[in-house]
Amino acid sequence: MACASFAKLNAASSQWIGQQSFTQRSGSSASTRFATRRVSLPIRASSYTDELVKTAKTVASPGRGILAIDESNATCGKRLSSIGLDNTEANRQAYRQLLLTTPGLGEHISGAILFEETLYQSTTDGKKFVDCLREENIMPGIKVDKGLVPLPGSNNESWCQGLDGLASRSAEYYKQGARFAKWRTVVSIPCGPSALAVKEAAWGLARYAAISQDNGLVPIVEPEILLDGDHPIERTLEVAEKVWSEVFFYLAENNVIFEGILLKPSMVTPGAEHKEKASPETIAKFTLTMLKRRVPPAVPGIMFLSGGQSEVEATLNLNAMNQAPNPWHVSFSYARALQNTVLKTWQGRPENVEAAQKALLVRAKANSLAQLGKYSGEGESEEAKKGMFVKGYTY
Amino acid sequence: MSCFKGKYAEELAKNAAYIGTPGKGILAADESTGTIGKRLSSINVENNETNRRDLRELLFCTPGALQYLSGVILFEETLYQKTAGGKPFVDVLKEGGVLPGIKVDKGTVELAGTNGETTTQGFDDLGKRCAKYYEAGARFAKWRAVLKIGPNEPSELAIHENAYGLARYASICQENGLVPIVEPEILVDGSHDINKCAAVTERVLAACYKALNDHHVMLEGTLLKPNMVTPGSDSPKVAPEVIAEYTVRALQRTVPAAVPAIVFLSGGQSEEEATLNLNAMNKLQGKKPWSLSFSFGRALQQSTLKAWGGKKENVEKAQASFLVRAKANSEATLGAYKGDAKLGEGAAESLHVKDYKY
16 A cells, blocks of 8 residues: 555654664654654545445345346347347447336346447437436446456466546546446456466456546446356355455455445356256355355445356346345346347347347346245246356357 | 365354354453453452452352353463362353353564564464363463554554464464454554544454455354444544444444454443443444454453452452443343443443553
8 A cells, every 4th residue: 555655664663764763652753753644544435425325225226136238349249140130330229229218127127237339329219328227217337347358477367458547437437327337357267267367356356446436436346257167166166255355355455435336246156067067055055155254244235147147047046045134135237147038039120129128027027036035937938048158258 | 275164163153153142242351460460459469379260260150140151261370270169160161151262372572663563472382272272171262463553553564464463373273173263453542533443443354354364264163353443542532322333334344244243342441331332333223244242351340350359258249240240241232231230330430551561
């Protein structure tokens, strides 16, 4: 910390400066003769603190979770091409409009993460997307990272870029109506993970979180531990505990206010290629153990990523985690696990929009029930049960 | 290994959870021979083994008191002592449903190059000693690290050194069947306000849990013994509700839910103050996934000591005093203390001693 290193140069704490012999006790002579640099109180995001806390609480409201639709243009292109559509702005706009104008979405969805292009888009009738969301009491969020790039000196691992100019970008996004931000970094178990990769992931998240809060955006803290690998669930637990320990320590060092953040962890599961699948109860047990060991109660909400699980799996696992009260709101922030059936239903045709919106509500409602621990799993379609793991998946 | 799970894992978690039983707390009776000598001399009693034994017997054999306690921290000498009638103290405690604990640190020493900051000694043969104490009946341990607030304190060095010391001690305890109480005391001395205390407490606790995690300590089998968040001793006092709010918030920001109980030190507060503050914390609405209880030394014994004065004929009166405080703190852990404990002489007296050394 900068102030601590300043303090060490001060004669009050160093016996070597100015040939002073070391006999100081606390206070008097040293502080009157030298300008003592006081250890300052942590600077909190003062002007936005109350709003950050309120936003975080709104997103973490009972029975609701996040719809993640922040796919970059390239990634959105993959989705569109899977149903035979070209990756044009008009198609991206049409798809997001379908999602964001779903009537009654706000009953189950408390926040929507957008890509930058979408934050500035409107419906074909000219209504701003952020206004559509606000009317449903859905907080608009914005992806602010600039993607993963290779981490030099690591074991083929990645790090997340995006800190340059983040403060001014965040301020602009806030002006446009965003109230929370998201930054996704990854950790790979097959690659180690190396101590370097874990440290970088955690530190990058901490810096992003501090900058976000300073500019009025609640940071969603997302160190995704990739599903790739054949490791058992115990190994995932070990890595997750290490990662979150680093994350919280650096968040604290960066004076981030924990009442004004949200987490987006991966659930603790075996690797995708591990011989045995784990039941929702096992996943819940390991995941909750990890959370109880690492997440301070001040954090209002934990919104899980689905990371390649099928729609139904993601819902069942969330439901298993909510069978008893938790010190934080335990909910979802799903992309593929909310959109898969929707996309397939839409197929790019205007006549299918209503049916596609209904499909979104089906998934949103299921996850809403899971958040309350009341999901029963009856009547789910086969499509919804299909796994979506893609080895080596890149956004 | 995500956290160390030795052969004692289940027992550690069970004992740690037991100590946090609502309505119970810890009596810290682990004053070293030198420190207990100060207490005894304050009531004109000679510091010999018999007197030290008599005082502890007075406390442990107070009729009806043990129900309010889940643990008693002992000094090494006491762990091996017996009542005048020949019954080992550990048996007295165990029969009363109280876990015996043992102080295992060997005091503080100054860190060269700092402004009077300290680290705690006691690692040599710590594992062997813990195993021996476990055999003698101890089930939890205590190690006190000390930090202070000043213009440039606590320094990064002092925080790191004390946090990692606590973590190493905790790890060794768990290997040997003792639940480690993690105690990073931030002294109340100073003219700082409550905000400063809160900021420092949060920073110190964050460092402690980072160190514990790095050392693979099983958090479910530990206890935390922090200071309450208060203004400095030279600053104006604030209401218990304010102390409760700042303290609980600092803990919400730093202490994972896996830790079963937080047992506060009293650090120089008067008996009544300490009880009122604990009570306010337990009345506070908000997220508190751990029990909030007490581990009081001076704040449980002060009026008892005064009532005793070293005289046999005062034992009953002294025990009545002790019972009053034990019951009051028990109620405070439930948020049910009405502030009506019959105040013994000295109960409202501040126990703060500037730059206090154990």
